[in-house]
Amino acid sequence: MNCRTCRDTGRITLYRKVLDFNPSSPLQVSNLIRYFNLKMPRKRGENRETTEARYLKRFVGQARRSGESKEAAEQRREAFQLILDYRERQKLASTYLWQLDANDSVHTTYNIKPSTLRRASSAPNLQNIPKRSDLAQQFRKMLIAAPGHLLIEADAEAIEAVLVGYCAGSEEYVRICKAGLHGFMAAILAKQPIPYDLPYSELRQRCKEAKRKFGSGNGRTEYDTAKRGDHAINYLLSAYGLHDEYAEYFPTLKSAHEYLDLYFSLPFGAAIQKWQQDTIYRAHRETYLENHWRYRHYFWSALTFDKATNSWKPGPDAKRAVAFVPQSDASAIQSEVLRRLAARGEEVRSWLRLVIHDSIVLEVPEKAVDDACKVVYNAMVEPIAELGGLSIGAEVLVGKSLGTMEEWKP
Known part of the structure; x- marks a missing residue:
């Protein structure tokens, strides 16, 4: 609401200017939440109001509330679903508008940014290519192989879960x-x-x-x-x-x-719980953990002392301590797979295109696809000496784009 004064009469006129709704505006989305008489979400661990997508999804899935008409419930669900759809498209347009080179290719820089040694990349980040929605699949169809080539994506099946089981002795x-x-x-x-x-x-x-x-x-x-x-x-x-x-x-x-x-x-539940507890206490006692490749990570707050209960409780480093060995082992295994592929010679090395957390993407001439699938599959399932001969399963997909892949069977 605004007001202005007429120069001739001195009378004040009130007027309302309706602006376009901006789904990216936290203020406007907050006002919409209050318009529907909904409780403002608060971000876990920070105790502040938020309009992040994961909280707005609750308003879409929420059942009809007491005193809420059927029409109002439908309007509420539709409004927040539209906001989520808009934000998803906006993210695709802003996050994945990559700078291409003369060959219409994009290049990234790899690093190990998380302290648990998971693979990471930047400028641009190619570790978070969307996957689990219809819109994501449409985007993945834009990531294509060169003429006369096909893409191969080899995925290490449930690698971190398998490693959790191995660490837990289950x-x-x-x-x-x-x-x-x-x-x-x-x-x-x-x-x-x-x-x-x-x-x-x-x-x-x-x-x-x-x-x-x-x-x-x-x-x-x-x-x-x-x-x-x-x-x-x-x-x-x-x-x-x-x-x-x-x-x-x-x-x-x-x-x-x-x-x-x-x-x-x-x-298997008791074994998982015992491994979690033992890992936290070991990280606290020794101040570090080592994975099966002797990668070492120091932890200073795996446990904290609670004076109110006169007991030790998981501290700020507890989750990171539990995740360290499975995640760093998975990263080491992927490095071993890349080393095996590189050892196959220059031709195989030239096929490598993208390394993600638990998968490897290659671009291969169509006539060499079957042989390449066998090579990468065998490299991924080879028993791992550092893990007592444990073998990780692999799923190999082939297609013209990352959005049109079909399973290759050994």
Whole structure:
């Protein structure tokens, strides 16, 4: 609301100027939240109001509230979904508008920025190419191979989960992770549990079927719920953290607690919990951890003393300590795979295009694709001496673009 004074009469005239709504404006989105009589979200750990996308998703999935008409609920869901859609497109336009060279290629600089030694890159960051939405797939279709070539993406299957099982000394967990942990957990959520003691080939097939059956492609949420929950729990995220970080999959604190309790009640749960606790206490006692390649990370606050309860509790470094060995081992394994590929000669080295957290992308002449798939597959599944001969599974995809890939089978 504004006002102005007429020079001739001295009378004050009130007027209202309606401006276009800006979905990127925290102030305007905050006003919209209050317009719908919704509680302003507060950012976990910072105790400040926020309009981040992960919190707005709650308003889209929220059931009709007491006193809210059906029309108002639909209007609320539609309004916040439009904001989320706009922001997703805006992010694609701003984050992924890369500077291309004369060959229409983009180049990045690799580094190891996270202290847990996960692979990273910058200028631009090619580690976070979108993947899990229709819009993301359209974007990935723009990342294409040169004429006469195809792209090969070789993905280390569930590598960090497998390494968590190895660190925890749980052969059962390693077996389930290799078969398909998230599909296994999704089947439990869908009340169609898969028996533990199936022969491995059948267990893997059933887990793959569960991934398809209970995935977003079939309008189901069990698989995505399991995927978010499993990784987060392994790295010490609490029930509150699950609900706060992934509210669309854990809409209530109760649902997050139930999944956490389910996870740790399974036969492998006790081993995972013991490994987490032992890791934190070792990091506190020795002030450092080493992975299986002798990479060392120092920790100064794995535990903190709580005077109120007269006890030690996980400190600011606890989550990082738990994540360090699996994540740094995964990075070391990927480096070993790259070394094996480089040892194959100049031709194979010339095919390398992109290294992401747990996958490698190559651009290969069409006539050499099958041989290249065999080379990269064998390099990825080779037993690892530092891990007692443990082998990580691999999925190899082939296509003209990153958005049109099909599985290659060895």
